Amino acid sequence: MKKTNRFLELLPRILKHEGGFVDHPKDPGGATNFGVTQAVYDSFRRNAKLPIQSVANIKYNEVSSIYKLMYWDAIRGDNLPVGVDYAVLDLAVNSGVHRAIRYLQLACGLKDDGIIGPRTIEAATTLPSGSLVQAIMARRASFVSQLRTFATFGKGWFRRINEVRAVALEDVGVA
Template sequence: MENWKELAAFVLEREGGYCNRKADKGGPTNKGVTLTTYRSVYGQSKTVDDLKRITDAEWEYIFKRYYWDKCKADYIQDKSVAFILVDWAYNSGVKTAVTHLQRIVGTTADGIMGKQTLQAVNTRSPLPLFGALKQDRIDFYKEIAAKNPSQKVFLKGWLNRVSHFAYGKFV
């Protein structure tokens, strides 16, 4: 399935280029890839300058293998559900996004997308599942900002990103 390329374009458009904001717990980041993630994939000797020069091929590899594939998005029958899940995983970590999904569908919340979770996802009515994921993601971001005032600076951007997801399309 080539749906990952459609979502990848959306993600890249929103992530932008290099940044290293003091309040961002991810530290140095380019195209949404943190230095920690970049090093875990391409070696601990990679520097901030290497991250600044991340190639499209390197970025696509990370996005596809470490986010799309970890969420088993090719096996999620509904594209809208797959897209909002993977975007959440890219923005907050696979374990976080999958754990929230598992709580919604009633499977063991271990953060690992397995057969039981996939079956539960694929047997749910997709529109209500999409809506539940979207609302849970909104609540998740609001809770982060409420618990840690230093993160409030990001809340508007996080919520704006989620608002671009509508069932059946990006807006």
């Protein structure tokens, strides 16, 4: 059963992993604040017809709007089962919406076109959620272990993957 206001429940979980302002020289995404890159923030502000400013100055209401519009809505989070929604959202935030949708589709045994449509939603809602979470997280772990920045960020990525997996499975009732 889908919980109401699920996005509002998941946002603090995501932000716990994302932290505050960071501009690590080895991070190819550059400066981020609450996990929002400068490029994403610039795009958001341009679309809102607001002046461009440093991501260091981002406000919580902007962070919430960005995560809702650019990640939650993009993965159709309201249509995904509890637990699967969190696994896919966290992956979208960390590694991109297209990749998150593709990994969900692969976990469902579908063609991975990166477009979340009726077939993906139907499969995600009929297959066992615990199995989907496990498959998505396994593929995610494999992906990050191959990144050139794994030596720098790998320990943190694996901690995050393991925490998200555990909480998503708890949400599913498979803890």
